[in-house]
Amino acid sequence: MINEKINILLAEDEPALGLIVKESLETRGYEVNHCHNGIEAYQSFEQQTPDIAVLDVMMPELDGFSLAKKIRTVNEQMPIIFLTAKSQTEDVLEGFHVGGNDYLKKPFSMEELIVRIKNLLSRQQTQQTAASYELGKYNFNFPQQKLSFSTENPVKLTHREAHLLYHLIQKKNQVLDRTFILKKLWGNDDFFSGRSMDVFISKLRKKLSRDSQIEIINVRGYGYKLIAP
Numbered sequence: 261m262i263n264e265k266i267n268i269l270l271a272e273d274e275p276a277l278g279l280i281v282k283e284s285l286e287t288r289g290y291e292v293n294h295c296h297n298g299i300e301a302y303q304s305f306e307q308q309t310p311d312i313a314v315l316d317v318m319m320p321e322l323d324g325f326s327l328a329k330k331i332r333t334v335n336e337q338m339p340i341i342f343l344t345a346k347s348q349t350e351d352v353l354e355g356f357h358v359g360g361n362d363y364l365k366k367p368f369s370m371e372e373l374i375v376r377i378k379n380l381l382s383r384q385q386t387q388q389t390a391a392s393y394e395l396g397k398y399n400f401n402f403p404q405q406k407l408s409f410s411t412e413n414p415v416k417l418t419h420r421e422a423h424l425l426y427h428l429i430q431k432k433n434q435v436l437d438r439t440f441i442l443k444k445l446w447g448n449d450d451f452f453s454g455r456s457m458d459v460f461i462s463k464l465r466k467k468l469s470r471d472s473q474i475e476i477i478n479v480r481g482y483g484y485k486l487i488a489p
Contacts, residue, residue: 424457
């Protein structure tokens, strides 16, 4: 991340403020995708995979808290900062409850926002260094969502692929409960979500197929088991 341009998702419905924040961050070398409502911001999140999100709380279409909840269903690590005119204790607590990492009250200085962005990214970088797993001949960096075979360059996993593999590793050589993982990553355990998860399992099998000691097996009626040394 040190040598790459940091991508920031900015969701702010006030055009003037959004433009000021966007331009101020870009002059400091950040890449900023400015969205004007929550739905547009979530679509951008799915397409761009930002490094950090700065979300206004009061937005049309989808408010900042609801947007953060949706983001957290597929990405538990990305730092989220809320911007808000609200300052009551219950509002601050709600922000942290839905997955926010920091809370900045309007009006704010750009320098303060930048310091908070840097602090959160630095903290995440420290966590990423420690969150690496050896899986046979593979190395899996969960926060960075990267899977590498032997000494080859890593491949980027999607959010759900990374989270699914993470939970399989946590239960390595044990059964990962199908209902639990469906509700955790898909939000429900209906037929269509189940079919979707089967597709993701197939994708992971293919990406792990180069090590014959690794296998993801179906445990009928229960879930999946990651067999690995």
